[in-house]
Amino acid sequence: MASLKTRERILQASLALFNAQGLAAVSTHRIAAELGISPGNLHYHFNAKQLIVERLFRRFEERLELLNASAANVRAIDDLWLSLHLRFEAIDAYRFVYRDMAYLSGEYPPLGQRAQALTAQNLLAAKALCEALVAAGVIEATAEEAQMLALQIVFTTTCWLSFERLVPGRDALQQADPGLAAYYTLTLVSPYVSRESRAYLDFLRGKYLG
Amino acid sequence: MASLKTRERILQASLALFNAQGLAAVSTHRIAAELGISPGNLHYHFNAKQLIVERLFRRFEERLELLNASAANVRAIDDLWLSLHLRFEAIDAYRFVYRDMAYLSGEYPPLGQRAQALTAQNLLAAKALCEALVAAGVIEATAEEAQMLALQIVFTTTCWLSFERLVPGRDALQQADPGLAAYYTLTLVSPYVSRESRAYLDFLRGKYLG
DNA sequence: GTCTATATGCGGATAGAC
DNA sequence: GTCTATCCGCATATAGAC
Numbered sequence: 508m509a510s511l512k513t514r515e516r517i518l519q520a521s522l523a524l525f526n527a528q529g530l531a532a533v534s535t536h537r538i539a540a541e542l543g544i545s546p547g548n549l550h551y552h553f554n555a556k557q558l559i560v561e562r563l564f565r566r567f568e569e570r571l572e573l574l575n576a577s578a579a580n581v582r583a584i585d586d587l588w589l590s591l592h593l594r595f596e597a598i599d600a601y602r603f604v605y606r607d608m609a610y611l612s613g614e615y616p617p618l619g620q621r622a623q624a625l626t627a628q629n630l631l632a633a634k635a636l637c638e639a640l641v642a643a644g645v646i647e648a649t650a651e652e653a654q655m656l657a658l659q660i661v662f663t664t665t666c667w668l669s670f671e672r673l674v675p676g677r678d679a680l681q682q683a684d685p686g687l688a689a690y691y692t693l694t695l696v697s698p699y700v701s702r703e704s705r706a707y708l709d710f711l712r713g714k715y716l717g
Numbered sequence: 718m719a720s721l722k723t724r725e726r727i728l729q730a731s732l733a734l735f736n737a738q739g740l741a742a743v744s745t746h747r748i749a750a751e752l753g754i755s756p757g758n759l760h761y762h763f764n765a766k767q768l769i770v771e772r773l774f775r776r777f778e779e780r781l782e783l784l785n786a787s788a789a790n791v792r793a794i795d796d797l798w799l800s801l802h803l804r805f806e807a808i809d810a811y812r813f814v815y816r817d818m819a820y821l822s823g824e825y826p827p828l829g830q831r832a833q834a835l836t837a838q839n840l841l842a843a844k845a846l847c848e849a850l851v852a853a854g855v856i857e858a859t860a861e862e863a864q865m866l867a868l869q870i871v872f873t874t875t876c877w878l879s880f881e882r883l884v885p886g887r888d889a890l891q892q893a894d895p896g897l898a899a900y901y902t903l904t905l906v907s908p909y910v911s912r913e914s915r916a917y918l919d920f921l922r923g924k925y926l927g
Numbered sequence: 928g929t930c931t932a933t934a935t936g937c938g939g940a941t942a943g944a945c
Numbered sequence: 946g947t948c949t950a951t952c953c954g955c956a957t958a959t960a961g962a963c
Contacts, residue, residue: 513928529823531741534956548929550958606819608883613739626883651926655904665883666876673818673836673875694865698908716861723946744938758947760940 514552516542521559525603530560531610557615564611564618567601568625575632582643584693584700584707590636591692594664595685602683606669626661633657646699656696663692690715724762726752731769735813740770741820767825774821774828777811778835785842792853794903794910794917800846801902804874805895812893816879836871843867856909866906873902900925 520541524533535556539549553559574594581587598605604622612619637653637660640646648656667688671677690711700708730751734743745766749759763769784804791797808815814832822829847863847870850856858866877898881887900921910918 529819531820532823535958536956544928545930546957547931547959551928554958556957609739609816609879610741610820612882613742623883623885627885630884658901659905662873662877662880666880667872669819670872670876672822673833674840675833675837691868695869695905745940746938754946755948756939757941757949761946764940766939 513542513544513548517549517552518559518562522563522601522603525560525563525607526601529610530603530607530614560611560615561618563601564604564621567597567604568621570597570601571625571629575628578632579635579639581636581639583645584704587636587640587645587696588689588693588707588711591660591664591689592685595668595683595688598664599668599683599685602668605665606672626665629661629665630657633660636660640696644701645704646696647701648699652699656699659695660692663695664688667691687715723752723754723758727759727762728769728772732773732811732813735770735773735817736811739820740813740817740824770821770825771828773811774814774831777807777814778831780807780811781835781839785838788842789845789849791846791849793855794914797846797850797855797906798899798903798917798921801870801874801899802895805878805893805898808874809878809893809895812878815875816882836875839871839875840867843870846870850906854911855914856906857911858909862909866909869905870902873905874898877901897925 517538521533521538524538524541535549536546538559539546542549553562571594574590574597578590581590604611608619608622612622634654634657637646637648637657641648641653646653646656668683671683671688693708693711697708727748731743731748734748734751745759746756748769749756752759763772781804784800784807788800791800814821818829818832822832844864844867847856847858847867851858851863856863856866878893881893881898903918903921907918
């Protein structure tokens with residue numbers, strides 16, 4: 508049963524290294540060295556680097572699927588805020604996935620397929636979320652606008668953390684701020700928010716632009 | 718002078734391969750094979766793969782800088798449309814740059830720095846563009862909203878083509894549609910467009926949603 | 928389960944002939 | 946300018962002892 512522990516330690520260390528240095532830059536030797544175990548031992552637990560990546564990707568999928576399941580329950584701006592915040596936290600915890608997506612789907616095509624499927628699911632969840640907001644009277648938008656908004660939300664949650672690294676100054680913080688990312692996403696929704704629901708938006712603006 | 722020709726052929730082939738298969742997946746051997754020349758010959762023209770990447774990146778910079786220079790001249794929605802269209806064409810022509818940015822800035826840190834600088838320049842250009850649109854009465858937005866819009870435009874032009882590959886169905890086309898990308902970007906501006914300038918927007922909506 | 932030692936292959940880069 | 950031949954180093958993966 509100590510093997511389970513080592514297995515888990517390998518996954519944790521791999522995730523940290525992938526996030527910090529990129530999937531391509533981290534070799535199995537590097538992971539083994541980080542843990543103070545031999546490359547042979549690492550190979551005993553995971554026959555290939557691919558299997559480590561696959562396992563981590565699965566956890567990422569599971570976490571997002573959980574969030575998607577509750578997306579349609581959003582009823583107010585602060586629900587939306589929380590939902591976005593949790594999503595950015597999840598994506599940040601596995602940030603190597605979207606950041607190194609091109610490399611990942613090139614090296615492990617099946618994971619590329621699954622990433623597409625996950626995106627499709629995210630789009631459905633975002634659409635349900637937008638429709639729930641319209642139904643609750645939180646935002647005012649045509650069906651077409653709601654659809655576009657859903658696309659923008661998924662686009663933003665998927666790519667924002669990668670983009671942030673391109674903006675001088677922001678990466679200096681080293682670790683992303685899910686709150687700021689969520690606020691940025693809310694500005695997409697902002698033009699459609701009904702008068703009655705603006706209060707929370709103004710509160711957040713004060714918090715993040717102040 | 719035949720060397721200039723070979724040099725240029727190497728750059729063209731490298732660009733095509735990088736765009737098609739990713740920066741990490743394309744080796745110098747592969748490039749040489751594609752051209753039907755020997756790896757040694759390739760090394761004669763470019764001492765290192767890094768130099769090929771650097772040269773292509775410079776061309777990308779130059780092309781975007783040219784577009785940035787004319788961004789502030791935008792006076793109407795169709796100017797904006799054209800400006801976005803040209804930008805997406807440029808980014809698509811060098812799509813490996815943003816798609817493989819994580820790998821690129823990991824392998825060649827100086828290029829990562831330059832990518833940041835380019836993003837800063839893009840942000841300034843987008844800000845000038847938004848302010849010009851406000852001044853021309855094409856859109857109605859507070860200074861704060863214009864600033865946010867500029868950020869959204871740069872974010873979208875930078876990341877949209879990479880994101881598109883994650884959406885099932887869209888990548889089937891293999892080559893991106895700069896027109897569709899530009900239309901998508903226009904939807905960000907849409908809520909702020911004044912009544913007098915809506916005509917062109919409606920025309921585009923009919924074209925891309927029809 | 929964990930180690931050491933090693934096989935295998937590839938990519939980048941070089942030397943020297945033509 | 947272009948070729949062939951080769952070196953070096955790294956990363957994945959394996960074999961077999963403890």
